[in-house]
Amino acid sequence: MLIQQLANGIAIGSVYALISLGLTMVYGILRILHVAHAGIYALGAYVGWFSFRLIGDFWLSLLIGMAGSALAGYFVQRYLYSPLLHLPRIAPLIVSIGLFIAMEETFRIIAGPHTLTYNARVGLGDLSIGNFQLTETQILILFITGLILVILWAILTRTRTGLAMRACAMDAETTSSFGVNVNAIIAINFLLGSAMAGAAGVLIGVYDNQVWPTMGSIPAYKSLAIVVLGGLGNIPGTVLASLVVGLAETFFIGVVAIPFPRDAVAFIAMILVLMFRPYGLLGKA
Amino acid sequence: MLKVRGIEVSYGEFLALKEISFTVNDGELVTIIGANGAGKSTILRSVMGLVKCQRGEIQFQGKVITSMPAHQRARLGISLVPEGRKIFPDLTVMENLMMGAYIQQDRKTIDSGLEESFRLFPVLKERRNQVGKTLSGGEQQMLAIARALMSRPRLILMDEISLGLMPIYVEETFRVIQNLHQQGVTILLVEQNARKALAIADRGYVLETGEIVLSDTSQNLESNPQVKKAYLGGS
Numbered sequence: 220m221l222i223q224q225l226a227n228g229i230a231i232g233s234v235y236a237l238i239s240l241g242l243t244m245v246y247g248i249l250r251i252l253h254v255a256h257a258g259i260y261a262l263g264a265y266v267g268w269f270s271f272r273l274i275g276d277f278w279l280s281l282l283i284g285m286a287g288s289a290l291a292g293y294f295v296q297r298y299l300y301s302p303l304l305h306l307p308r309i310a311p312l313i314v315s316i317g318l319f320i321a322m323e324e325t326f327r328i329i330a331g332p333h334t335l336t337y338n339a340r341v342g343l344g345d346l347s348i349g350n351f352q353l354t355e356t357q358i359l360i361l362f363i364t365g366l367i368l369v370i371l372w373a374i375l376t377r378t379r380t381g382l383a384m385r386a387c388a389m390d391a392e393t394t395s396s397f398g399v400n401v402n403a404i405i406a407i408n409f410l411l412g413s414a415m416a417g418a419a420g421v422l423i424g425v426y427d428n429q430v431w432p433t434m435g436s437i438p439a440y441k442s443l444a445i446v447v448l449g450g451l452g453n454i455p456g457t458v459l460a461s462l463v464v465g466l467a468e469t470f471f472i473g474v475v476a477i478p479f480p481r482d483a484v485a486f487i488a489m490i491l492v493l494m495f496r497p498y499g500l501l502g503k504a
Numbered sequence: 505m506l507k508v509r510g511i512e513v514s515y516g517e518f519l520a521l522k523e524i525s526f527t528v529n530d531g532e533l534v535t536i537i538g539a540n541g542a543g544k545s546t547i548l549r550s551v552m553g554l555v556k557c558q559r560g561e562i563q564f565q566g567k568v569i570t571s572m573p574a575h576q577r578a579r580l581g582i583s584l585v586p587e588g589r590k591i592f593p594d595l596t597v598m599e600n601l602m603m604g605a606y607i608q609q610d611r612k613t614i615d616s617g618l619e620e621s622f623r624l625f626p627v628l629k630e631r632r633n634q635v636g637k638t639l640s641g642g643e644q645q646m647l648a649i650a651r652a653l654m655s656r657p658r659l660i661l662m663d664e665i666s667l668g669l670m671p672i673y674v675e676e677t678f679r680v681i682q683n684l685h686q687q688g689v690t691i692l693l694v695e696q697n698a699r700k701a702l703a704i705a706d707r708g709y710v711l712e713t714g715e716i717v718l719s720d721t722s723q724n725l726e727s728n729p730q731v732k733k734a735y736l737g738g739s
Contacts, residue, residue, distance in 0.1 A: 390592060392574075396553075398576075
């Protein structure tokens with residue numbers, strides 16, 4: 220029972236990590252709260268769903284969903300945020316909120332207000348050992364998220380570009396004086412972060428077996444809470460915070476069975492952290 | 505090597521640099537001395553491309569670079585040891601040095617750069633896996649110099665490198681600058697510590713509230729009564 224909850228919590232928490240990482244990376248380098256990131260996430264689910272309908276292959280639809288989100292994220296950065304960077308950060312924030320609403324409405328107009336079913340299967344089947352059960356989609360989530368996190372970690376710690384990405388988040392100006400094209404690094408941040416959000420959209424679409432226009436609403440504010448919890452801009456902190464929230468949700472609802480909405484957990488955690496560790500779980504004072 | 509002609513930089517209403525012109529020739533060690541707030545750092549930042557010039561022209565090796573972004577200037581061979589060191593706080597010493605070598609593709613050149621850094625500053629080798637923010641001020645200054653050298657610059661800009669250092673480190677860093685100069689590296693050094701700077705420089709410029717008021721060889725500046733009075737502590 221406990222192991223079961225643990226597995227469920229880690230699965231959902233790792234999807235939170237996929238969404239929140241892009242948000243924290245964008246904040247780390249541009250100091251913008253990229254609210255429309257949740258729209259990029261929903262876009263990934265829609266693109267994935269459409270391509271799954273056309274091709275019928277889950278893996279391909281995942282890749283196309285990720286590519287669609289990556290491209291959209293890049294355009295948002297290049298044509299909406301970049302021209303606004305000389306203004307106070309409230310300007311891109313307002314643009315971001317507006318864009319998010321516009322994206323939701325666009326999904327509604329193009330794909331309809333109803334939910335679409337995304338019942339992709341890869342033929343793994345469910346795994347059950349005694350009482351313990353992992354559904355096929357949970358296995359997929361754990362495998363794909365794990366793979367993406369390892370790739371991200373390798374890029375950040377093992378490559379020249381990754382080093383420049385980390386340096387840029389600390390001090391973009393000094394980084395540029397060593398020959399790093401900061402605009403290119405910002406674009407890479409958006410491409411990677413948005414591709415991860417797209418993957419999360421596809422995975423949640425398949426996990427819940429539905430894709431709908433406002434599917435980004437709850438992740439929009441929940442990922443914000445997670446990013447604050449992890450310490451704004453802190454990548455390992457964000458992964459940890461995502462898992463903590465995923466596990467806390469599963470335990471509070473599944474084990475303690477307190478009657479409050481699971482989406483409140485992230486915010487209670489955020490309030491507690493802001494009260495006692497305002498610099499985040501892994502941050503420093 | 506570096507020719508600056510009539511540049512002007514302003515921050516909003518405030519004109520930080522007025523009609524600044526100076527040159528740095530191949531292999532020279534040139535210093536710009538002046539009081540706090542005279543605009544010394546702004547000159548270096550405009551040569552590196554971190555602030556925009558409203559007027560004037562900057563030439564590097566015969567090429568006009570006035571509107572070129574900083575990262576391209578770095579690729580041409582300009583390198584900056586910034587004021588306040590600006591070490592990447594959460595990167596290790598090794599990673600900080602690798603950032604300095606960002607424009608170097610050749611593994612051998614990078615390795616010999618590392619060897620050189622560790623020979624120059626043995627303490628950096630001991631601390632190579634420590635993150636930047638755990639180093640002392642003096643060690644951070646050494647790292648900042650080593651990092652700037654990792655790119656094999658043709659021209660190195662040094663901004664207030666003695667500021668906030670313990671006297672023994674001041675001696676040591678000036679000795680390192682002198683060594684670099686003897687090896688043929690071209691250096692533009694900006695300093696509040698005018699006595700030390702003039703002692704090792706070939707030529708100097710005196711900056712007062714955004715304007716160059718004097719330029720001469722270091723020896724002549726050292727014996728100039730005005731300079732003596734204002735920057736070398738009288739007598």
